[in-house]
Amino acid sequence: MKGQLPHTGPEEGFSPPQRLLMGPGPINCDPRVLRAMSHQLVGQFDPDMTRCMNETMQLYRGVFCTQNPWTFLVDSTSRGGIEACLVSLLAPGDRVLVGNFGRFGALLQEIAVRCGAVVQTIDVPWGEVLQPEQVAEAIDRFKPRLVALVQGDTSTTMCQPLAEIGEVCRDKDVLLYCDATASIAGNQLLVDEWHLDAVSVGLQKCIGGPSGSAPVTLGEAAVAEIRKRHHVEKGILAAHHEEGEGARIASNYFDLAMIMDYWGEERLNHHTEAASMLFCARECARLLLAEGLDSVIERHRVNGKAMADGLAAMNLKLYGDQAHRMNNVVGVYIPEGVDGDSVRKQMLEQYAIEIGTSFGPLHGVIWRIGVMGYNARPDAVFLTLAALEQCLIGARHPLSPGAARAAALAAYG
Numbered sequence: 001m002k003g004q005l006p007h008t009g010p011e012e013g014f015s016p017p018q019r020l021l022m023g024p025g026p027i028n029c030d031p032r033v034l035r036a037m038s039h040q041l042v043g044q045f046d047p048d049m050t051r052c053m054n055e056t057m058q059l060y061r062g063v064f065c066t067q068n069p070w071t072f073l074v075d076s077t078s079r080g081g082i083e084a085c086l087v088s089l090l091a092p093g094d095r096v097l098v099g100n101f102g103r104f105g106a107l108l109q110e111i112a113v114r115c116g117a118v119v120q121t122i123d124v125p126w127g128e129v130l131q132p133e134q135v136a137e138a139i140d141r142f143k144p145r146l147v148a149l150v151q152g153d154t155s156t157t158m159c160q161p162l163a164e165i166g167e168v169c170r171d172k173d174v175l176l177y178c179d180a181t182a183s184i185a186g187n188q189l190l191v192d193e194w195h196l197d198a199v200s201v202g203l204q205k206c207i208g209g210p211s212g213s214a215p216v217t218l219g220e221a222a223v224a225e226i227r228k229r230h231h232v233e234k235g236i237l238a239a240h241h242e243e244g245e246g247a248r249i250a251s252n253y254f255d256l257a258m259i260m261d262y263w264g265e266e267r268l269n270h271h272t273e274a275a276s277m278l279f280c281a282r283e284c285a286r287l288l289l290a291e292g293l294d295s296v297i298e299r300h301r302v303n304g305k306a307m308a309d310g311l312a313a314m315n316l317k318l319y320g321d322q323a324h325r326m327n328n329v330v331g332v333y334i335p336e337g338v339d340g341d342s343v344r345k346q347m348l349e350q351y352a353i354e355i356g357t358s359f360g361p362l363h364g365v366i367w368r369i370g371v372m373g374y375n376a377r378p379d380a381v382f383l384t385l386a387a388l389e390q391c392l393i394g395a396r397h398p399l400s401p402g403a404a405r406a407a408a409l410a411a412y413g
Contacts, residue, residue: 017352018352019353019354020351020352020353020354020375020380020383021354022370022380023356023368023369024154024155024182024205025154025204025205025372026204026210026211027204027205027370027372027373029373029374030209030283030287030373030374033208033283033287036279036283037279039279041276044275049273049278050267052278052279053072053278056278056282057071057072057263059282059289060072060073060281062285062289063185063207063215063285063288063289063293064184064189064199064215065189065190065191065193065293066191066192066219067192068218070217070218071218072259072260072263073213073216073263073281074200074213074215074216074256075212075213075274075277076212076213076214076254077211077212078181078200078211080214080254081200081201081202081215081216082107082181082214083111083251084214084216084254084259085177085200085216085256087111088226088229088230088254088255088256088257089175089198089222089225089226089229090112090117090145090146091115091116091232092115092116093116094115094116094118094145094146095119095142095146096118096120096144096146096147096148097119097120097122097135097139097147097148098112098119098121098122098148099122099135099149101124101125101129101153101158102153102155102156102158103155103156103358104150104153104155104182105121105149105150105153108148108149120138120142120144122138126155126361126362127156127158127319127320129158129159129161129324130149130160130165132161132165132168135147135168139168139172139174144174145175146174146175146176146177147175147176147177148177148178149165149176149178149179150178151178151179151180151183151187151189152180152181152183154205155358155359156320156358156362157325157330157368158320158321158324158325159183159327162196166196167195169197170195175197175198175222175225176196176197177198177199177200177222178196178200179199180199180201181200181201181202181204181205182328183205183206183326183328184201185208185293185297186300186304186326186327186328186376187206187300187326187327188297192219196219197219197221198216198217198218198219200216202214202215203284205328205370206296206300206328206372206373207288207373208372208373209281209373210280212274212280213278213280213281215285218256218260223260226260230257258270297327299376300327300328300371300376302411302412303371303377303378303380303381304328304330304371304376305411306371306378306381306409306411306412307330307369307381307384307385307408309408309410309411310385310404310408313403313404313406313407313408314388314389314397314399314403314404315335315397315399316332316335317332317335318330318331318333319331319333319362327371328370329371329372330368330369330370331366331368332367332369333366334364334367335392335397337395337396337397338392338395338397339395340357340367341364342395343388344356344357344367346394347388350387351383351387353384355367355384355388356369369384378408378412381408385404388404389401
């Protein structure tokens with residue numbers, strides 16, 4: 001046809017290779033989650049869609065261990081969930097205290113700065129965690145409105161204890177936000193008991209799904225602050241619209257007050273619900289609660305320990321304070337004389353297994369090996385250890401063949 005451009009695209013659809021994803025995330029989805037994503041779409045105001053949304057909210061209350069009515073999904077990756085919480089809670093000039101013990105504490109700091117907040121950090125060496133007295137002292141000195149923390153930082157594999165910090169923030173009347181993307185469902189997270197005011201997560205790690213949906217839970221104090229902030233900004237927007245002037249207004253898409261109106265009884269239109277991700281997120285939560293949340297966490301602990309013990313038996317040194325390591329990610333030093341990137345490439349190309357390195361000062365220093373979600377199972381652990389052992393033997397790293405398998409087997413009892 002005249003004027004039609006020649007077809008230059010691929011002749012076939014994309015077929016991704018089969019990989020065993022044993023890095024810090026994402027992970028392989030549970031097949032039941034993939035099936036849930038394949039369901040035909042439903043209109044966003046269909047009564048069955050509304051029922052699915054309500055059921056999903058209830059399921060995630062169980063996952064978060066909370067009674068918070070406002071427990072719902074933000075249609076975004078986990079980073080969008082973080083941004084939605086901070087954009088909705090913070091106004092320019094607000095004081096924010098950020099705990100920084102890895103790459104993702106630095107991310108909270110950056111997003112808070114972009115919100116116009118005045119940010120103070122508590123910095124501890126990578127491989128360690130914050131102490132409650134550090135947080136208490138910093139609150140007394142800095143007088144923040146909000147404390148922002150990561151529970152599990154995959155860059156360092158550390159899991160931040162939160163119970164005492166939650167008590168500190170409650171006693172000092174400071175809001176506490178937590179990003180628990182990397183830790184939820186693989187490590188204990190008690191939102192109500194630990195007085196966490198706002199928590200956001202993603203599906204792509206221990207929850208066992210793909211990236212693309214960000215479950216969020218908000219306590220009463222956070223909801224009140226978000227509603228107040230939204231009301232003020234609507235007034236600013238109306239005033240400046242009449243005057244023909246600009247104003248600094250929080251994100252429309254990530255405005256949690258508007259998203260709550262969408263998920264609430266009013267069902268006010270905000271965006272077109274990502275139906276396939278909703279079905280997927282619902283199935284992820286259903287499977288977790290059907291297995292039993294305590295059982296899921298114990299599964300991650302046992303398989304994570306088997307992986308860590310197997311790596312140590314390969315004459316490898318584990319990274320960081322092991323008393324505070326997440327159950328689901330192990331950091332291990334790349335041995336001297338071994339090319340870490342070459343080993344990762346060999347693992348991927350010869351064994352179809354992905355492991356990760358890390359960020360910043362740990363890039364090329366450690367490997368990060370995840371045991372998460374659907375992959376938190378013995379066969380995945382044994383396959384990964386066996387493949388890594390062969391790669392290290394080829395790299396002339398001294399080890400005892402078979403010791404890793406024996407150590408992992410012993411961890412399973």
